[in-house]
Amino acid sequence: MRKFQFLLQAATFIVVxxxxxxxxxxxxxxxxxxxxxxxxxxxxxxxxxxxxxxLYDTLxxxxxxxxxxSVAGVAIGIVxxxxxxxxxxxxxxxxxxxxxxxxxxxxLIVLFLGIGFNSTIFYAVLHTILPVIIxxxxxxxxxxxxxxxxxxxxxxxxxxxxxxxIIPAALPSILSALRLGxxxxxxxxxIAEMYLSLSGIGFLMQRLSFAFKSADLFAVTILVALVAIIxxxxxxxxxxxxxxxx
Amino acid sequence: MRLKIFIYQLLILAFIIILWEFSSKAVPKVFLAPASVxxxxxxxxxxxxxxxxxxxxxxxxxxxxxxxxxxxxxxLLGFILGTWRLLRDTYEPILSALYAVPSVVxxxxxxxxxxxxxxxxxxFAFILSFFPxxxxxxxxVSNVDKVLVKAAYSMGxxxxxxxxxxxLPASLPIILSGISTGLALCVTGVIVGEMLxxxxxxxxxIASAATLFxxxxxxxxxxxxxxxxxxxxxxxxxxxxLSWRS
Numbered sequence: 001m002r003k004f005q006f007l008l009q010a011a012t013f014i015v016v017x018x019x020x021x022x023x024x025x026x027x028x029x030x031x032x033x034x035x036x037x038x039x040x041x042x043x044x045x046x047x048x049x050x051x052x053x054x055l056y057d058t059l060x061x062x063x064x065x066x067x068x069x070s071v072a073g074v075a076i077g078i079v080x081x082x083x084x085x086x087x088x089x090x091x092x093x094x095x096x097x098x099x100x101x102x103x104x105x106x107x108l109i110v111l112f113l114g115i116g117f118n119s120t121i122f123y124a125v126l127h128t129i130l131p132v133i134i135x136x137x138x139x140x141x142x143x144x145x146x147x148x149x150x151x152x153x154x155x156x157x158x159x160x161x162x163x164x165x166i167i168p169a170a171l172p173s174i175l176s177a178l179r180l181g182x183x184x185x186x187x188x189x190x191i192a193e194m195y196l197s198l199s200g201i202g203f204l205m206q207r208l209s210f211a212f213k214s215a216d217l218f219a220v221t222i223l224v225a226l227v228a229i230i231x232x233x234x235x236x237x238x239x240x241x242x243x244x245x246x
Numbered sequence: 247m248r249l250k251i252f253i254y255q256l257l258i259l260a261f262i263i264i265l266w267e268f269s270s271k272a273v274p275k276v277f278l279a280p281a282s283v284x285x286x287x288x289x290x291x292x293x294x295x296x297x298x299x300x301x302x303x304x305x306x307x308x309x310x311x312x313x314x315x316x317x318x319x320x321x322l323l324g325f326i327l328g329t330w331r332l333l334r335d336t337y338e339p340i341l342s343a344l345y346a347v348p349s350v351v352x353x354x355x356x357x358x359x360x361x362x363x364x365x366x367x368x369x370f371a372f373i374l375s376f377f378p379x380x381x382x383x384x385x386x387v388s389n390v391d392k393v394l395v396k397a398a399y400s401m402g403x404x405x406x407x408x409x410x411x412x413x414l415p416a417s418l419p420i421i422l423s424g425i426s427t428g429l430a431l432c433v434t435g436v437i438v439g440e441m442l443x444x445x446x447x448x449x450x451x452i453a454s455a456a457t458l459f460x461x462x463x464x465x466x467x468x469x470x471x472x473x474x475x476x477x478x479x480x481x482x483x484x485x486x487x488l489s490w491r492s
Contacts (some may be wrong), residue, residue, distance in 0.1 A: 206354055209354035
């Protein structure tokens with residue numbers, strides 16, 4: 001059955017590429033805008049080292065903002081989730097901030113921190129921290145209350161309740177928050193780079209777009225998409241392993 | 247308790263506005279515009295500057311059109327994949343993988359294909375909201391209790407009746423939550439798209455006000471976008487609540 005699905009997936013891919021190639025070569029669309037797959041493949045295998053440098057730059061920024069944003073987000077999420085009053089009071093603010101397009105704050109951040117590294121990191125942290133907080137708060141609040149009562153009745157003190165009951169019980173949601181967080185920080189870094197920056201893959205893509213280098217742009221887009229898919233797949237496997245071990 | 251929470255929330259809001267007012271007095275005018283300048287300007291722009299309505303119209307049009315298209319396509323594909331096991335097993339991995347890609351990756355390509363005007367924003371917002379709508383519809387439909395479906399068939403219901411009377415009502419809450427997510431993402435998509443490069447719309451106004459260092463105007467447009475986003479979010483929540491009642 002799995003083999004059959006794989007064949008079907010491969011067949012779909014081949015049909016799409018074939019139709020695309022023929023549509024372009026028959027002249028229905030301008031190859032300036034939509035390059036044929038053969039040309040994209042050629043650009044894909046001849047991606048310049050500068051592109052990889054830019055990609056590395058972006059990934060480093062993503063990792064930094066992910067570390068800051070996820071550590072802060074998980075900590076805030078655990079504290080807010082475990083205190084009812086705090087949660088009730090902050091809930092509309094967190095959700096409100098989450099539901100507005102955060103990019104509208106980017107110009108202000110750039111104004112304060114300047115173009116480049118600092119503003120990109122700040123924006124990506126802002127981008128990461130909110131979904132992480134929301135997922136972790138949800139996870140902490142879903143913990144079976146009885147577990148905490150048992151721990152207290154067995155004599156657990158404040159810190160122990162967190163480290164022995166709340167955090168282990170909320171681990172699945174913390175893991176999924178982290179998985180979400182890395183995609184959100186990559187998204188944040190890319191948006192900030194595309195909006196205003198001087199380095200990184202987002203900057204490069206925006207420049208390729210304005211220079212009408214469509215085949216190169218396609219190649220870079222495919223590269224970044226693949227990197228994102230691989231990152232989220234690897235993290236998915238890791239969290240599955242951690243959950244199995246518990 | 248309710249009152250206490252509400253008072254705390256008001257206090258936070260008051261604290262933010264006071265902090266905003268005083269910190270903007272402390273830094274140069276370029277960085278922050280005080281609340282006492284921004285709100286009068288907001289009223290002034292709203293009443294005297296008719297230009298704002300054309301931008302508002304453009305942004306609203308983009309949001310509605312992209313949301314309509316994404317909902318139509320997402321529901322159709324979601325129902326097909328949800329009822330057809332083989333297609334679901336084949337294409338779900340592909341859709342999930344594409345959903346994991348940071349959406350803004352596609353934007354430079356869209357900008358190149360569709361130009362700086364409204365089409366590229368509509369396409370970008372479409373991509374953003376199409377995936378969650380499709381995936382949640384698919385999950386909602388495929389998770390309908392098989393016993394219910396079998397029971398309806400055994401009582402002599404036709405395929406169409408089963409779909410209308412059993413599958414649709416049973417999966418409606420999940421589908422509507424997907425649609426509500428999609429609606430919020432349409433707003434984000436349109437604003438992000440406009441800010442990254444456009445001719446008309448609120449996002450363009452924000453970006454250009456920031457570039458020209460017209461900080462007070464930037465704040466005014468930001469507030470308008472925040473209000474729109476929160477309103478749309480409330481509409482989405484209304485959708486969800488409606489389904490639970492029925």
